[in-house]
Amino acid sequence: MERVDVLAIGAHPDDVEMSCGGTLIKLARAGWRVGIVDCTRGELGSRGTVEIREQEAAKAAALLGAVVRENLGLPDGNVTVTLDAVTALVRLFRFYRPQIVLFPPPFERHPDHEQVHRLVRAAYFHSGLAKLVTVGPDGQPQSPYRPRQLFCYMQAYEFQPSFYVDISDVYEDKVRAVQAHASQVYVPGISPEDEPETVLSRPEFWELLEVRARYFGIRIGVRYAEAFLALTPLGIPTLAIWLQPDP
Numbered sequence: 001m002e003r004v005d006v007l008a009i010g011a012h013p014d015d016v017e018m019s020c021g022g023t024l025i026k027l028a029r030a031g032w033r034v035g036i037v038d039c040t041r042g043e044l045g046s047r048g049t050v051e052i053r054e055q056e057a058a059k060a061a062a063l064l065g066a067v068v069r070e071n072l073g074l075p076d077g078n079v080t081v082t083l084d085a086v087t088a089l090v091r092l093f094r095f096y097r098p099q100i101v102l103f104p105p106p107f108e109r110h111p112d113h114e115q116v117h118r119l120v121r122a123a124y125f126h127s128g129l130a131k132l133v134t135v136g137p138d139g140q141p142q143s144p145y146r147p148r149q150l151f152c153y154m155q156a157y158e159f160q161p162s163f164y165v166d167i168s169d170v171y172e173d174k175v176r177a178v179q180a181h182a183s184q185v186y187v188p189g190i191s192p193e194d195e196p197e198t199v200l201s202r203p204e205f206w207e208l209l210e211v212r213a214r215y216f217g218i219r220i221g222v223r224y225a226e227a228f229l230a231l232t233p234l235g236i237p238t239l240a241i242w243l244q245p246d247p
């Protein structure tokens with residue numbers, strides 16, 4: 001059984017690391033099986049090549065502790081919610097059977113992020129339809145399956161988070177996973193200096209990453225946190241999650 005517990009889906013090969021890398025590292029360290037799906041190879045990026053970005057994505061996946069990293073091979077800069085794209089993602093949902101899916105928020109600066117949001121919502125719905133027949137990698141018909149929870153991570157645009165995840169213990173490890181994408185982000189001595197400058201390739205990018213994690217951490221009384229948006233109301237089983245027995 002190839003199933004994963006949590007599947008993080010991104011439009012581009014470094015999206016997941018930046019937006020929910022700490023959350024994934026914590027899950028993997030706790031023994032949960034974490035998987036990643038990148039929808040494009042990032043071939044339209046101003047820096048790096050598809051080959052370099054593939055190697056960087058593999059290195060980052062190892063640093064995050066992900067057991068699998070797939071790529072849908074959709075066109076970078078032109079992700080669209082086609083029947084083929086939805087079916088490709090349905091096959092992955094039914095194959096890996098994730099309980100939780102993390103994906104881009106509905107309103108984003110990059111059109112691909114918004115398209116991946118819609119793609120995931122469509123695949124989530126279609127994946128549960130019994131009469132939608134798909135075939136797995138083994139050639140066998142797949143059973144319908146719907147993940148239990150969909151949560152959006154935060155990218156360029158801010159939203160009012162539904163909850164925050166404390167990533168204080170793993171923040172430095174998250175930074176290392178993002179640094180694996182040295183063709184995209186500023187890593188002194190490693191990043192190429194002769195390629196066009198982008199928002200990510202300036203040293204200030206690291207301040208941006210840290211300031212946001214710090215700010216979210218402050219909001220929940222810890223050092224660093226990542227923020228998420230739930231599409232449906234969230235319940236907790238008991239207030240006892242905030243209770244501690246008398247010493």
Ligand SMILES: [Zn+2]
Nearest residue numbers: 011012015110
């Ligand atoms: Zn992206």
